[in-house]
Amino acid sequence: MPGISAETVPSPAPRGKYPLPRLTKPKAPAGTIYRGNVGMWSWVLHRITGVAIFFFLLVHILDTALVRVSPEAYNAVIGTYKNPIMGLGEVALVAAIGLHALNGLRIILVDFWAWGTKHQKLLQWIVVILWIILLIGFVPRHLMNVFSE
């Protein structure tokens, strides 16, 4: 079965005391050790959530600056944050912030702590679990606030 089974690459004849290791081709194209795994997706999500939060931050500083204009101007703009569509947007915002924060802490643990590097896959799942717990705590309460009169 060409292309699927592992083939043995003939290595040069052993030279004296130190024979060269026998090399085998990978069974499937593995790309890099990084590409395609959970680590890649957490990297992608970290970038996407980071960019989204950055643009929200730009808008949020400007809308808060309206307190310096007048109470009426601030209340008019902050009022738009209370409609149902924006309420769902706030769920997305908190979800993005929560993922970026938890994944950032995971990156720090992997960078600075040998245990974290060794168990990085476990840490990925801890991030997902804590993120779900965070959203279970936030989303129902927030939606009740948004959709109640």
Next chain:
Amino acid sequence: MTTTIESPRAPRTVRRGGVNWEKWGWIYMRVSGVVLVVLIFGHLFVNLMLGDGVKALDFAFVGGKLSNPFWQIWDTLLLWLALIHGANGMRTITNDYAHNRLVGVVLKGAILAATVVLLILGTLVIYTFDPCPAGSPADLLASFCTAG
């Protein structure tokens, strides 16, 4: 696009002296990140979870918060740490994807300009803010504006 990977032993330019800004940027992202986890979750909890959450946000709410030095300092740290953290992240992404040198310079210039303008604006707002502006209807202001 083909990428050439140089031999590991190929001669390369070695940094000599000077401040390693990329290293300090790397450290800044981690240190500010940890602090921001506390500051942002505290901010979200007080503004979106306590009381009526987002429905309670108005000028009087902000007036009550920003007349307290604790929240002034909290929001100042939030503003500076978060905006610089975000801007440095955007710079990293620009370096990764903007292959044209001019495009990269323009994008990073825009990031820097937006950051400087918003840092100055935000800081001025926090410290020049008047929670009880004269001539505004009392029902739009915090209760302490009319008390006494």
